[in-house]
Amino acid sequence: xxxxxxxxxxxxxxxxxxxxxxxxxxxxxxxxxxxxxxxxxxxxxxxxxxxxxxxxxxxxxxxxxxx
Numbered sequence: 001x002x003x004x005x006x007x008x009x010x011x012x013x014x015x016x017x018x019x020x021x022x023x024x025x026x027x028x029x030x031x032x033x034x035x036x037x038x039x040x041x042x043x044x045x046x047x048x049x050x051x052x053x054x055x056x057x058x059x060x061x062x063x064x065x066x067x
Contacts, residue, residue: 001032009033014041 004011011033015021021038044052056062 004033007033011035012038014039016041017043 002011002013003009009031012021012024012035015024015038017040021034025032025034052062
């Protein structure tokens with residue numbers, strides 16, 4: 001997400017795989033700007049995953065057992 005420059009409203013940049021724009025809207029407690037085309041979020045790079053796993057070895061944030 002980002003903030004729209006003029007209005008300062010939050011704007012959806014992408015959605016994770018297997019998540020729809022509608023699901024995001026249903027789980028957001030405020031109006032969200034949604035562009036006409038919302039791309040899928042790119043998967044994290046190996047180095048990024050490695051850092052997260054080092055910081056969160058028990059999977060509290062990542063979700064235990066999720067890759």
